[in-house]
Structure formats: C-alpha cells, structure tokens
Amino acid sequence: MSHPLFQAAEVLDMAIEIERMGLAFYRGCTAARASEQAAEVFEFAAEQEQQHIELFARMKRDLDQYTVPESYPGETLAYVRGLIGDTIFATVDEAACSAEEMPDVDSAIDKAVRLERQSIAFYSGLREVVRPSEHDAIDEVIAEEHRHIRRLVALQHELGGGD
Amino acid sequence: MIDHDAVPPAEDITRFYQPELARVIGKWQMTEMMVLLRLQPASGERLDHAPGQFLQISLPGYGEAPISFCSSPTQTDSFELCVQSVGNLSEALHDLRPGDFVGVRGPYGHGFPVEDMRGRDVLIVAGGIGIAPLRSLINYMADRRRDFGRVIIVYGARNPSERLFVEDVEAWDARDDFETWFTVDEPDETWTGMTGVVTVPLREVEIDPARTTAAVVGPPVMYRYVAMELLNKQMAEDDILFSLERRFKCGMGKCGHCQLNDLYVCQDGPVFRYTQLIGRTEAIEVWAPDEQKG
Numbered sequence: 001m002s003h004p005l006f007q008a009a010e011v012l013d014m015a016i017e018i019e020r021m022g023l024a025f026y027r028g029c030t031a032a033r034a035s036e037q038a039a040e041v042f043e044f045a046a047e048q049e050q051q052h053i054e055l056f057a058r059m060k061r062d063l064d065q066y067t068v069p070e071s072y073p074g075e076t077l078a079y080v081r082g083l084i085g086d087t088i089f090a091t092v093d094e095a096a097c098s099a100e101e102m103p104d105v106d107s108a109i110d111k112a113v114r115l116e117r118q119s120i121a122f123y124s125g126l127r128e129v130v131r132p133s134e135h136d137a138i139d140e141v142i143a144e145e146h147r148h149i150r151r152l153v154a155l156q157h158e159l160g161g162g163d
Numbered sequence: 164m165i166d167h168d169a170v171p172p173a174e175d176i177t178r179f180y181q182p183e184l185a186r187v188i189g190k191w192q193m194t195e196m197m198v199l200l201r202l203q204p205a206s207g208e209r210l211d212h213a214p215g216q217f218l219q220i221s222l223p224g225y226g227e228a229p230i231s232f233c234s235s236p237t238q239t240d241s242f243e244l245c246v247q248s249v250g251n252l253s254e255a256l257h258d259l260r261p262g263d264f265v266g267v268r269g270p271y272g273h274g275f276p277v278e279d280m281r282g283r284d285v286l287i288v289a290g291g292i293g294i295a296p297l298r299s300l301i302n303y304m305a306d307r308r309r310d311f312g313r314v315i316i317v318y319g320a321r322n323p324s325e326r327l328f329v330e331d332v333e334a335w336d337a338r339d340d341f342e343t344w345f346t347v348d349e350p351d352e353t354w355t356g357m358t359g360v361v362t363v364p365l366r367e368v369e370i371d372p373a374r375t376t377a378a379v380v381g382p383p384v385m386y387r388y389v390a391m392e393l394l395n396k397q398m399a400e401d402d403i404l405f406s407l408e409r410r411f412k413c414g415m416g417k418c419g420h421c422q423l424n425d426l427y428v429c430q431d432g433p434v435f436r437y438t439q440l441i442g443r444t445e446a447i448e449v450w451a452p453d454e455q456k457g
Binding site (some may be wrong): 003004005006007010066068069070071072075076078079081082083085129130131133 | 291448
C-alpha cells in the first residue's frame with residue numbers, strides 16, 4: 001500500500017487496546033494457576049503490559065492527532081476491535097477465557113509469545129499504512145514487543161520450560 | 164472537476180434555486196429516528212436521478228436540506244427519501260402525512276458510475292444509514308440483474324433495532340443471485356446473525372479484485388477501516404467508490420460547505436473514486452494526510 005491510512009497516534013491506540021487484552025490474559029493466567037511461582041511469572045508479564053500501556057499513552061501525546069467524528073460513542077473502538085480481533089483477541093473477556101484454558105505455565109508462556117509475535121506482525125502491517133514521518137513511533141512499539149518476548153522466553157527457561 | 168460553464172448566468176440564479184412541488188404519497192416509520200417518504204412530483208415529470216445522487220427537500224418556514232435518493236431510478240412513478248430526525252426541518256418532515264406537499268430541487272451531484280460498473284462484480288459495503296443511498300443502487304442492480312456480475316452486500320448496523328429497510332434486506336437475502344452478509348455492532352437477545360462492525364464480515368468475503376467494484380457508504384469512522392480491508396484484498400484504488408454525502412449542503416457549489424480542497428462534494432461527488440480523494444488533505448475520513456494537524 002502506498003498511501004497512508006492511519007496516524008501513528010491511532011496505531012498507538014490500537015497498541016494500547018492490545019496491551020489491555022494482554023493484561024487480561026496474564027491476569028487470567030495468574031488467577032488460573034495455584035503455584036506461587038506461576039503467579040509471579042504472570043504478574044511480572046501483566047506488569048510489563050501495564051508499563052506498555054503507560055508508555056504508549058505518553059508516546060501518543062507527542063504525535064499529531066485528529067479525530068474523525070463518531071456516529072455513536074465507542075464507534076472507533078469498535079472498528080479497532082474489529083481490526084485486532086482477527087489477529088489477537090476480539091475482547092478482554094476472550095483474552096481472560098483463553099488464559100483459563102491453558103493447561104500449564106509452559107503452555108501459557110508459549111501462547112503469550114505467540115500472541116506477542118502476532119502483535120508484531122500486526123504492527124508491521126500497519127506500519128505500511130502509516131506515513132513515513134511517523135514510522136519511528138511504530139518501530140518503537142515493535143521494539144518494545146521484541147523486548148517483552150525476550151523476557152518471556154528467559155523466564156520460561158528459568159522455569160525449565162521452552163524448547 | 165467543476166464544470167463552471169454549467170453554472171447559470173446571474174439572472175438565472177433565482178430559477179436555479181426554485182423548488183418544484185412534490186406530493187407525499189407514502190410514509191413509513193422505519194426506526195425511532197428514520198422515516199421513509201415516498202414522493203411524486205406534482206408536475207408528473209420524472210426526476211431521472213442516478214443511484215447515489217441527492218436532491219434538496221424544503222418546507223416553507225423550516226428550510227431546506229440535501230437528502231440522497233434511496234429508491235432505484237427504475238422506480239419511475241415516484242421516488243423515496245430516508246429522513247433522519249436531526250433538527251427542525253427533519254422533524255417537520257417526520258410529521259408529514261400522505262397528501263402533504265414539499266419543495267424539491269435536483270437531482271444533484273455525481274452518483275455511482277453504473278455504466279462503468281456494467282459487467283463487473285459489485286461489492287456493496289454499507290454502514291448505518293449508508294444503506295439508504297446504496298439501496299438505490301442495489302435495487303437498480305436487482306432490476307437490471309443481467310447487466311452485472313456478482314452482487315455482494317455487506318451491511319452493518321449499530322444494533323438490530325437500527326437496521327433500515329428490513330423488508331428489502333430480507334428480499335435481498337432471499338435471492339439466489341445476491342450474496343449477503345449482515346452484522347450488528349451491539350446485538351440484543353433477538354439477534355442470531357454476525358456480530359461486529361462491517362469490516363468483520365467484509366474480511367470473510369472472497370472477491371476477484373480485478374473484476375470487482377466496491378461501493379461504500381457509511382459513517383466517517385468506517386471508511387479507512389473498509390479501505391484497508393479492500394486494499395488487503397488487492398483491489399485497485401480506482402475501483403473503490405466512496406460516497407461522502409455528509410459533506411454536501413447547497414447542492415450547487417455556492418455555499419462552500421462541502422469544499423474538499425479543490426473539489427466540491429455536492430458537484431464533483433458525492434461519489435468519488437478513492438484515487439480522487441488521495442492527496443486531498445481535508446478528506447481525513449479516507450486517508451491520513453501528512454499536513455493534517457490537530
């Protein structure tokens with residue numbers, strides 16, 4: 001695609017929504033695990049998502065923003081969820097339910113890493129429809145997700161899991 | 164581009180603003196906010212509109228407003244308008260009864276290029292009240308079915324109670340030669356269909372991008388998300404038609420309300436090819452121009 005469709009600020013809004021889904025997933029994992037060790041892992045991961053929400057919100061303040069008028073409150077968010085739902089989770093509830101279905105900690109971390117990678121693919125696709133002058137912001141979001149994956153994989157190894 | 168030669172000389176301007184009388188011959192309350200009016204020109208002359216065009220409807224003492232035709236031009240003895248209750252004029256239009264008269268002038272604007280669409284597959288993407296002008300096109304294609312390839316209708320409403328033209332929708336759904344996808348953003352206990360915004364079913368639709376033209380009308384928020392889905396399907400930008408009807412006002416390019424950089428939506432549109440809008444910095448619902456600020 002050669003013409004920009006979205007502003008970086010809008011992609012950051014999408015990123016914040018994805019992080020909220022991630023937060024719900026990790027909190028769901030924490031609730032579904034009895035072991036103290038597992039709880040620590042998922043609380044850490046949830047904390048990372050929370051930090052991303054705050055970071056992306058800060059980044060957004062420095063970017064150009066305009067608002068397309070909504071025909072009803074929450075319309076933009078509905079389209080954002082329609083866009084990310086196919087890639088990640090459609091709703092926070094779906095994220096939480098998915099967490100409950102994880103059979104063990106190792107599987108949950110595998111799933112989390114897959115989701116982070118899907119998020120990166122999603123942001124990489126959107127980068128193509130954001131004007132080049134704002135690519136730095138999208139690159140920073142992608143870099144943050146890569147860092148998160150590395151931390152998750154390191155934790156998985158510490159717990160004796162992973163490939 | 165505007166055909167400035169088409170603008171009448173000064174002495175003819177008043178004639179250009181002169182409405183003709185039309186009689187209300189039918190009225191249906193479609194939803195709490197939407198009424199369908201069936202009108203007949205008092206002169207008995209046909210308006211000969213094209214799908215996607217609009218006219219100006221007026222009531223003395225209340226004013227005048229542009230509204231898209233929602234009936235097919237193949238319906239020759241009358242025409243229909245879908246009126247949303249949003250102000251004094253539209254509320255007065257809601258109070259009309261069969262036998263009452265209104266003023267009309269038009270049709271105006273460039274509608275859907277049905278001649279260029281002949282022989283091609285047509286993908287209709289309607290969001291909310293965007294189904295009204297698209298109903299004109301859909302029913303036109305229904306009446307000229309052999310002139311078109313596949314007809315695919317994707318229609319999304321906020322909730323089941325805000326779906327418009329339910330009888331038409333059911334009739335389209337019942338046809339073997341139409342492919343239909345309906346969704347609502349906010350389902351209730353009565354809804355058994357798809358859930359989500361219009362892009363959710365649109366993603367599932369398979370098309371041949373080389374032979375498909377998309378006609379898209381909906382709320383401003385919808386356009387870029389739909390554009391992304393259509394471009395992901397490898398559609399050419401020139402084959403994507405957007406109607407920006409919300410922008411028009413006087414219908415003659417005089418008031419400037421609808422100006423979109425060097426375009427007047429009421430005269431050059433309301434239907435545009437996507438390629439016509441790229442580069443116009445004020446078309447913020449369609450793309451993300453670099454110059455647009457705060």
